[in-house]
Amino acid sequence: MVNINSSVEEELKNFKEISYKLGSNKNLVQAAGGNTSIKLDDSMFIKASGTWLEDSLKKDIFVEVNLKSIQKKISNDVDDNFVEDIISNNDLRPSTETSFHALLKFKYVLHVHSTSIIANAVYVNSEKLLKQKLGKDIVFVPYIRPGVPLTNLMKSIIKSDTQIIILENHGLIVAGDSLERTYDLLIETHDKLDQVYNDSCPLYDIDDEVEVTDYIFKNTEKYRIFQTSDKKLLEIFSKSLYPDHVIFLGPGVPVFKSSDDANKFNSEMKKKEIKPPPFLIIEKYGLFESNSCIDAAREMMDCFIEILLRVQLDNEIKYFTQNQENELLNWDAEIYRQTIN
Numbered sequence: 001m002v003n004i005n006s007s008v009e010e011e012l013k014n015f016k017e018i019s020y021k022l023g024s025n026k027n028l029v030q031a032a033g034g035n036t037s038i039k040l041d042d043s044m045f046i047k048a049s050g051t052w053l054e055d056s057l058k059k060d061i062f063v064e065v066n067l068k069s070i071q072k073k074i075s076n077d078v079d080d081n082f083v084e085d086i087i088s089n090n091d092l093r094p095s096t097e098t099s100f101h102a103l104l105k106f107k108y109v110l111h112v113h114s115t116s117i118i119a120n121a122v123y124v125n126s127e128k129l130l131k132q133k134l135g136k137d138i139v140f141v142p143y144i145r146p147g148v149p150l151t152n153l154m155k156s157i158i159k160s161d162t163q164i165i166i167l168e169n170h171g172l173i174v175a176g177d178s179l180e181r182t183y184d185l186l187i188e189t190h191d192k193l194d195q196v197y198n199d200s201c202p203l204y205d206i207d208d209e210v211e212v213t214d215y216i217f218k219n220t221e222k223y224r225i226f227q228t229s230d231k232k233l234l235e236i237f238s239k240s241l242y243p244d245h246v247i248f249l250g251p252g253v254p255v256f257k258s259s260d261d262a263n264k265f266n267s268e269m270k271k272k273e274i275k276p277p278p279f280l281i282i283e284k285y286g287l288f289e290s291n292s293c294i295d296a297a298r299e300m301m302d303c304f305i306e307i308l309l310r311v312q313l314d315n316e317i318k319y320f321t322q323n324q325e326n327e328l329l330n331w332d333a334e335i336y337r338q339t340i341n
């Protein structure tokens, strides 16, 4: 006789292992970004808001929620944070992206902010290019604020057998009933698009030093791209491309002509009691990191570098508008997520 409880335990254990594997690959998941879920009858276990997938094995980061109740809310277009649907009592809130996990009928849903996917999902003609590279079965969802608005849009686009969904200016969702095959499909999709184009961009020669108060100059090889003289790359630095970019790095990384301009800007910010940005750029010199920069912002900067390396500069890029940035920065659920980080 099969012991039902032990097979559920086994499924949860394997699910947490895959969640950990995704979370420890920084080209797939950065900081508290990305989320995974498993459906077990009328329940769903989903990553909690603000927690890091890389902690899947060492901490309790999953919340059990009432799947049926959430699905009912989705079919009635109810915008909700699903706090009322929590079954577990670990004081965690379900991910801000819970609704699309519940919408997809497959047992497993894995969502990542893959650097290769994002780099390919920020062009004006991304949908066409992605379908050429990945095949016609993938579904491309135009950008909309994550959370219930995104789920409502997905509802009108996906089919019941859709397994690969690419979210414009955001990331990748892969769903399936076999954990291993779903994971493999995710890795395969990421790998197919994983190509570096900008690792030998032209650089400015600098022979002097600049200093910015309360900032450290990041002048190692890894940050060299910010010393570029390539006009197209320079244009991207101060723009924003995907939700976590805005949330952790601010609406674009500010670019200044001189350290005087940067110092002036920061003292103005202090006067207004606004926190200075975690990173800033001085043209020709490169990137500077604030002394008060948090780990999540550092991971997001690494992610931004990986995306910059993979963006094809000949393609027209779609940046966030100021309204889209504001909508992300004022969103209550996001404010909660940032507070517990």
Ligand SMILES: [Zn+2]
Binding pocket: 034, 097, 111, 112, 113, 146, 170, 171
């Ligand atoms: Zn996401």
